[in-house]
Amino acid sequence: MIEYRLNGPVSQERQRIRLMAALRENRFPQAILIDGPVGIGKKALAIEVAKALQCSDPGLRPCGHCFGCKMAVDQGVTENWVVPMESKEAHAKSADEVSAGSSAKTVQDFKQAYIEEIFKNPYRIDIFSAGAEISVGLIRSMTAAFALKGDRVRVVIVAEADRMNDSASNAFLKTLEDVPPNTYFILTTSSREKMLQTIRSRCLALHLLPLSDEEVRSEAIRMLGEDADPDEVTEDAVGLAVGSPGKALYYVGAGKRWCEMSASFVKYSLLSQYYELFEMLSEAELEDAAEANRFLEVLSFLLSDLMRAKSGAKLRIPATTALVNIDAFPQVDVPALERALATVQETMSRIASRRTSPMVLLQSLSIKLFEGCR
Numbered sequence: 001m002i003e004y005r006l007n008g009p010v011s012q013e014r015q016r017i018r019l020m021a022a023l024r025e026n027r028f029p030q031a032i033l034i035d036g037p038v039g040i041g042k043k044a045l046a047i048e049v050a051k052a053l054q055c056s057d058p059g060l061r062p063c064g065h066c067f068g069c070k071m072a073v074d075q076g077v078t079e080n081w082v083v084p085m086e087s088k089e090a091h092a093k094s095a096d097e098v099s100a101g102s103s104a105k106t107v108q109d110f111k112q113a114y115i116e117e118i119f120k121n122p123y124r125i126d127i128f129s130a131g132a133e134i135s136v137g138l139i140r141s142m143t144a145a146f147a148l149k150g151d152r153v154r155v156v157i158v159a160e161a162d163r164m165n166d167s168a169s170n171a172f173l174k175t176l177e178d179v180p181p182n183t184y185f186i187l188t189t190s191s192r193e194k195m196l197q198t199i200r201s202r203c204l205a206l207h208l209l210p211l212s213d214e215e216v217r218s219e220a221i222r223m224l225g226e227d228a229d230p231d232e233v234t235e236d237a238v239g240l241a242v243g244s245p246g247k248a249l250y251y252v253g254a255g256k257r258w259c260e261m262s263a264s265f266v267k268y269s270l271l272s273q274y275y276e277l278f279e280m281l282s283e284a285e286l287e288d289a290a291e292a293n294r295f296l297e298v299l300s301f302l303l304s305d306l307m308r309a310k311s312g313a314k315l316r317i318p319a320t321t322a323l324v325n326i327d328a329f330p331q332v333d334v335p336a337l338e339r340a341l342a343t344v345q346e347t348m349s350r351i352a353s354r355r356t357s358p359m360v361l362l363q364s365l366s367i368k369l370f371e372g373c374r
């Protein structure tokens with residue numbers, strides 16, 4: 001009898017057991033939708049399932065060395081993937097349209113570069129730019145490749161499937177209504193509510209859970225590689241990540257500056273030092289709504305931690321929280337911090353609506369933040 005063993009973090013063992021049972025009992029659905037928060041390893045699980053489905057080992061699957069397993073991890077086999085792309089990339093010529101020896105980048109070249117990034121670090125949360133989407137052309141070139149297939153099992157991973165635009169969604173729905181034999185689709189998303197209900201209802205839903213803090217730390221260290229200093233994955237980065245190694249890596253890298261900045265934001269606000277505060281904001285160049293809200297997410301964590309500090313509870317981001325000497329402001333009590341947190345949440349939704357410049361909203365937030373307790 002064939003045994004299946006899907007590898008992954010212990011926190012997600014239950015979901016994998018479900019999939020392994022379906023594989024063993026030969027009732028694996030033709031389409032599954034893996035959803036869950038960003039950066040928790042949905043693409044990594046999709047790759048593991050693709051290997052198991054394509055593996056031909058008579059004993060244990062995925063074996064890792066048969067032809068099917070190798071195909072599943074061959075980053076040059078671009079037809080195994082549908083990924084969001086920027087418009088100019090998706091409209092580049094196809095490999096069969098350019099003459100041999102041409103140096104022009106093809107749509108397959110762009111796609112392969114994305115696939116390589118996914119394999120390098122499947123947890124990464126910023127592989128695709130905000131404007132990248134799955135266009136109908138990308139869905140059509142995937143279905144066109146079905147004509148070329150032999151009798152081997154084919155698995156297509158649709159990464160960040162919520163980025164399908166309307167016409168792509170409709171084209172994909174047609175494909176799902178009549179899935180070719182021996183073909184499986186694995187979709188991943190962190191925003192399933194943005195997907196067509198008719199697509200969702202045709203996929204087996206699999207909700208992937210966040211990892212434990214210990215797993216977040218060890219996975220983030222593993223992704224940083226042997227040469228990196230494990231201490232880079234700080235307690236604060238793990239605290240901010242809430243179960244997502246991808247987010248932890250973001251806070252070790254590009255998001256690192258938000259911690260110190262949120263502490264300064266609170267201090268300047270408490271001391272009414274608006275000149276310094278506005279200068280800090282303009283240096284940070286927070287004109288992008290998504291960036292501004294990532295900063296405010298950290299600020300929310302800091303305010304929650306300041307409340308914990310008041311009650312002596314365990315802190316989630318101790319190093320950042322220590323930067324604000326909250327004991328020096330006895331007038332700032334828990335209700336004042338709760339009000340401040342609500343004001344931050346309100347600003348986040350106003351920034352997300354994109355009607356006012358983030359900079360203006362951040363400036364007015366700094367003035368309102370501790371109104372009445374100075």
Ligand SMILES: [Zn+2]
Pocket residue numbers: 054055056057061062063064065066067068069070
């Ligand atoms: Zn194999």
